[in-house]
Amino acid sequence: MKTKFLTLIAFTILGLNGISNLKAHINSSSSLNDTMVIQCTPDLYNLTSNWVNAFMKSNPGVNIRILKTQGSDMSKEYLGFTSRDYLPEFNNSLTWKMVVGVDVIVPIINQKNPRIEEFQLNGITPKKLNELTSINSNGVKVYALKNESLKSRFSNFFEADKSSIKVIDVETSDELISIIRNEPLAIGFCMMSDIVNLKSNDFVNGIKPLPIDKNKNGKIDFNEKIYENAEALIHGVWIGKYPKELYQNIYSVSSTTPKDHNQIAFLTWVLSSGQQLMNSNGYCDLTNNQRQANIDKLYFKEVKTTSSSRSYIVPIAIILITVLVIIFFTIDSIVSRLRNKRLEVSNTNFEATPFFDEKSIAILDGLYFDKSHTWVFMEKDGTVGVGLDDFLQHITGPISKIKMRESGENVKKGEPFLTIIQDGKQLNIKAPISGTIKARNIELESDTSILAKSPYQDGWIYMIEPSNWFRDIQFLIMSQGYKEWIKMEFLHLKDFLAIVLKGEQTEGYQVVMQDGGEIKNGILKDMKPEVWEDFQTHFLDSVR
Numbered sequence: 338m339k340t341k342f343l344t345l346i347a348f349t350i351l352g353l354n355g356i357s358n359l360k361a362h363i364n365s366s367s368s369l370n371d372t373m374v375i376q377c378t379p380d381l382y383n384l385t386s387n388w389v390n391a392f393m394k395s396n397p398g399v400n401i402r403i404l405k406t407q408g409s410d411m412s413k414e415y416l417g418f419t420s421r422d423y424l425p426e427f428n429n430s431l432t433w434k435m436v437v438g439v440d441v442i443v444p445i446i447n448q449k450n451p452r453i454e455e456f457q458l459n460g461i462t463p464k465k466l467n468e469l470t471s472i473n474s475n476g477v478k479v480y481a482l483k484n485e486s487l488k489s490r491f492s493n494f495f496e497a498d499k500s501s502i503k504v505i506d507v508e509t510s511d512e513l514i515s516i517i518r519n520e521p522l523a524i525g526f527c528m529m530s531d532i533v534n535l536k537s538n539d540f541v542n543g544i545k546p547l548p549i550d551k552n553k554n555g556k557i558d559f560n561e562k563i564y565e566n567a568e569a570l571i572h573g574v575w576i577g578k579y580p581k582e583l584y585q586n587i588y589s590v591s592s593t594t595p596k597d598h599n600q601i602a603f604l605t606w607v608l609s610s611g612q613q614l615m616n617s618n619g620y621c622d623l624t625n626n627q628r629q630a631n632i633d634k635l636y637f638k639e640v641k642t643t644s645s646s647r648s649y650i651v652p653i654a655i656i657l658i659t660v661l662v663i664i665f666f667t668i669d670s671i672v673s674r675l676r677n678k679r680l681e682v683s684n685t686n687f688e689a690t691p692f693f694d695e696k697s698i699a700i701l702d703g704l705y706f707d708k709s710h711t712w713v714f715m716e717k718d719g720t721v722g723v724g725l726d727d728f729l730q731h732i733t734g735p736i737s738k739i740k741m742r743e744s745g746e747n748v749k750k751g752e753p754f755l756t757i758i759q760d761g762k763q764l765n766i767k768a769p770i771s772g773t774i775k776a777r778n779i780e781l782e783s784d785t786s787i788l789a790k791s792p793y794q795d796g797w798i799y800m801i802e803p804s805n806w807f808r809d810i811q812f813l814i815m816s817q818g819y820k821e822w823i824k825m826e827f828l829h830l831k832d833f834l835a836i837v838l839k840g841e842q843t844e845g846y847q848v849v850m851q852d853g854g855e856i857k858n859g860i861l862k863d864m865k866p867e868v869w870e871d872f873q874t875h876f877l878d879s880v881r
Contacts (some may be wrong), residue, residue, distance in 0.1 A: 372399075372400045372401070372402065373399070373400075373401045373402070373416070373597075373599050373600065373603065374401070374402050374403075374404060374412075374415045374416075375389060375401055375402070375403050375404070375415065375416055375417070375418070375603070376403075376404045376405075376406050376411050376412065376415050376416070376417035376418070377403065377404070377405060377406070377417060377418040377419070378405075378406065378407065378411075378417075378418070378419045378420060378422075378423040379405055379407070380420055380422070380423075380440070380528075381418050381419065381420060381587065382403070382405050383530070383618065384418075384438075384530070384587075384614070384615075384618045384620060385403055385418050386403060387614050387618060388606075388607055388611050388614060389401045389403055391610075391611065391614060392603060392606050392607075392611070395606075395610075399599070401603070407423070411590075413592035414592070415591075416589065416590075416591050416595060416600045416603070416604070417589070417590045417591065418437070418587065418588070418589055418590070419587075419588055419590055420440050420585055420586070420587055420588070421585040421586050421587075421588070422489075422490070422585065424588070424590075432591075432592060432593055432594070433590065433591045433592070433593060433594045433595070434588045434589065434590045434591075435588060435589045435590075435604070435631055435634070435635075436586045436587070436588055436623070436627070436631070437587055437588065437589050437604075437607055437608060437623070437631075438586075438587040438612070438615045438620045438621060438622055438623065439574060439575070439584050439585070439586055439587060439620060439621035440528065440529070440530075440584060440585050440586075440587055440620055440621075441528070441529040441570075441571075441574055441579070441583060441584040441620070441621060442487060442490055442491055442494075442526060442527070442528060442529070442583040442584065443526070443527060443528070443529050443532060443546050443547075443570075443583070444461070444466070444491075444524060444525070444526055444546065444547040444549070445514075445517055445524070445525045445526075445527060445532060445544050445545065445546055445547060446517065446523070446524055446525075446544075446545055446546075446547050447517050447518060447520065447521045447522075447523065447543065447544070447545075448543055448544065448545045449521050449543075450521050450522065450545075451521060451522070453545065456547055456548055457548055457557065457564075458556065458557060459550065459555055459556050459557065460548040460549055460550030460551075460556065460557040460561065461547055461548065461549060461550060462549075462550045462553045463494055463495050464553075466479075466494075466495055466524075467495055469524060476522045477522050477523070477524065478505060478520065478522070478523050478524070479503070479504045479505065479523070479524045479525070479526075480504065480505045480506075480507050480513055480516055480517070480523060480524070480525045480526070481504045481505075481506065481507065481513075481525065481526040481527070482506075482507055482508075482509075482510060482513060482526070482527055482528075483506040483507060483508055487526065487528070488504070490582065490583065490585065491526050491582070491583065493582040494580055494582035494583050504526070507525075510527050510528070510531035513525050513527055513531070514527070514531065514532065514541060514543075514544060517543075517544060518543040518544065524547060529567075529570070529571070529620065530618050530620060532544050532546070532567075533567045533617070533618070534567075539566045539567050539568075540566065540567055545564070546564050546570060548561070548564045549561075549579070549580055549583075551578065551579070551580055551795075552780070552787075552795050554780060558778070558780070559775075559776040559778075559800055560578065560722070560778070560794075560795070560797050560800075561578060563578050563579070567616070568616065568717065569717055571616050571620075571621045571622075572717055574621045575621050575622075575703075576701075576703065576714065576794075577701070577793070577794045578794065584621070587620065589604055589607070595635065601635050601636070604635055605632055605635060605636075608623070608628045608631050608632050608635075609628060609632070612628065627702065691857075691858040692855030692856060692857060692858060693731045693855055693856060693858050694827065694855040694856070695820075695823050695824050695827055697731065697855075698726075698727050698728050698731065698823055699727040699792065699793070700727070700816055700819060700820055700823075701793040701816065702816045703816065704793065704815075704816055705769075705810065705813035705814065705815060706726060706813065706814045706815075706816070706819040706822075707769030707770075707812070707813055707814070708814075708822075709751075709766055709767040709768070709769055709877070710725060710726045710728055710729040710766070710877070711723055711724065711725060711726060711766060711767075711768075711769045712724055712725075712726055712769075712792075712793060713769050713770060713813065715803075715806070716800075719802070719803075720775055720776075720800045720801065720802055720803075721770060721772065721800070721801045721802075721803050721806070722797045722799070722800055722801075723768075723769060723770070723797065723798055723799045723800075723801055724788075724792060724793065724796055724797045724798050725757070725766070725788060725792060725796070725798065726792065727792045727793075728823060728826065730788060730789050730792065731858055731859070732830065732856075732859070732860055732861055732872075733757065733759055733764065733859065733861050733862065734759065734858070734859025734860075734861065734862030735759065735785075735786065735789065735859070735862070736757045736758065736759055736785045736788055736789070737758055737759050737760055737785060738757075738758040738759075738785060739755070739756070739757055739758065739781050739782070739785055739788070739798075740755070740756035740757075740758065741755060741777045741778075741781070741782075741798065741799070742754055742755070742774055742777070742799075743774070743777075744774050744775065744776060744777055745773065745774065746773070746774050747771075747772070747773050747774075747804075748768040748770075748771060748772060748773075748774060748799075748801065749768060749771045750767075750768050750769065750770050750771045750805075750809055750812075751767050751768065752767060752768055753765040753766065753767055753768075754766065754767065754768040754799075755768075755798060755799075759861075759862065761866070762861075762864075762866045762869040763869065764869060764872070764873055764877060765873065765877075766877075767877075767878075769809070769813065770801060770803050770805075770806065770809040770810075770813075771803065771804045771805050771809060772801040772802050772803040772804045772805075772806075773801065773802045773804065774799050774800070774801055775800045775801065775802050776799070776800040777798065777799050777800075778796075778797050778798055778799070780795075781796070781798065827856070829876065830856065830876065831856070833871075833872065833875055833876050834856070834860065836875075
């Protein structure tokens with residue numbers, strides 16, 4: 338333990354020095370007087386123009402020229418921006434790309450549509466949309482921009498061949514919006530950027546997005562209410578509440594990793610200040626973690642290619658840090674292997690079964706996590722979504738029943754607020770925050786498999802109005818810290834299993850470890866209620 342502690346101290350000191358020198362390097366190479374050429378595909382011309390104009394305004398000495406081009410015509414010597422649709426046209430000439438945002442297709446209706454209340458209450462599914470694609474079916478007409486790429490994408494959502502979808506082509510987005518305004522029964526498909534009012538950051542007058550019943554249960558659940566305004570919809574896309582068939586990534590691309598200081602400075606701006614223009618242009622911005630990770634990649638690539646004597650400081654620091662990290666994890670691996678050997682239980686009748694380790698655990702960036710193995714996320718309206726993390730469900734195996742508190746009840750952080758049950762065996766889960774339950778996911782009462790299939794989206798459990806959010810949040814862990822904490826939880830789990838099952842001789846109860854330390858998936862599934870009680874007391878309820 339002392340070795341690990343001293344190694345981490347050395348790692349931290351050198352890391353801080355490296356960061357300091359990196360900042361000095363960035364400041365020393367911030368000259369942006371050269372002219373740049375930025376390329377973009379037609380669908381991203383408006384966004385790219387807004388980026389360039391805003392960047393030049395904040396950097397008066399910079400002159401940037403924009404080239405609108407198809408992917409196949411894009412020059413290899415310039416930096417470019419493209420959507421996923423145009424990537425195949427590059428003919429594998431790209432060796433570098435980086436996600437800078439997300440583009441979204443939206444079904445729209447007239448805000449005076451006679452069925453708008455029905456749509457807002459029940460939403461629409463691919464099956465219902467298929468029924469409406471007949472041009473004269475119940476007076477409903479479906480329109481879409483005359484864009485093969487767009488059609489190909491929303492046909493995936495329709496779950497049908499695009500040739501079988503009866504949709505009326507429209508040349509421009511202005512024409513499409515005008516048609517929807519004049520035809521109360523019509524449905525249209527366009528890009529998010531076509532219906533966002535840049536001044537109000539809301540939808541253009543007379544137009545509403547058509548709510549989508551993502552989980553296809555015949556209604557718009559509390560967790561699917563993301564269509565009130567443009568901000569809520571963009572936020573919903575970001576956290577996975579929108580059908581994945583209807584959105585795509587936006588990339589910055591190049592034939593090689595960017596080395597030019599001007600290009601790197603511009604990309605850094607796009608990934609920071611420029612992200613503010615994403616929402617106003619109808620696109621979705623990146624999470625803070627994604628932004629910072631991409632910026633780090635840009636600069637750590639750059640410092641390896643410069644010949645400036647000052648820049649050598651950073652590579653040297655990186656090398657030293659890398660060596661220390663290798664030493665640290667080598668020591669940690671040796672210790673872990675020794676510990677794992679002590680934990681192994683022989684099993685002469687072993688049969689191949691699925692295993693899991695920290696790499697198997699699904700973790701969604703942007704969430705807060707609690708040591709009760711729950712996650713939380715604050716919605717735009719101030720309510721907080723709460724659910725179970727993926728780690729706990731790998732241990733319990735399929736959950737057969739769940740006992741939830743009623744809406745309106747108060748919960749207190751650290752006290753039981755949920756019970757998960759598997760064939761009569763149960764675990765009590767403690768609340769990660771304090772507050773009042775505003776809604777609960779009643780879908781879980783009839784289908785608990787949602788918890789495992791979609792733990793961070795459809796598998797939400799409560800929506801809570803927090804009573805002491807700013808205090809509670811101090812005890813929660815962001816996703817990056819949670820990834821590190823989970824590694825320690827695996828060690829605690831192995832310790833628990835080794836101790837509790839040490840004297841157990843019944844076949845099938847053994848803890849099975851592979852060389853990498855993976856544990857049998859659903860390890861508690863076939864164990865006795867007494868083991869579940871011990872897991873509750875010595876693992877879930879113990880302070881770590």
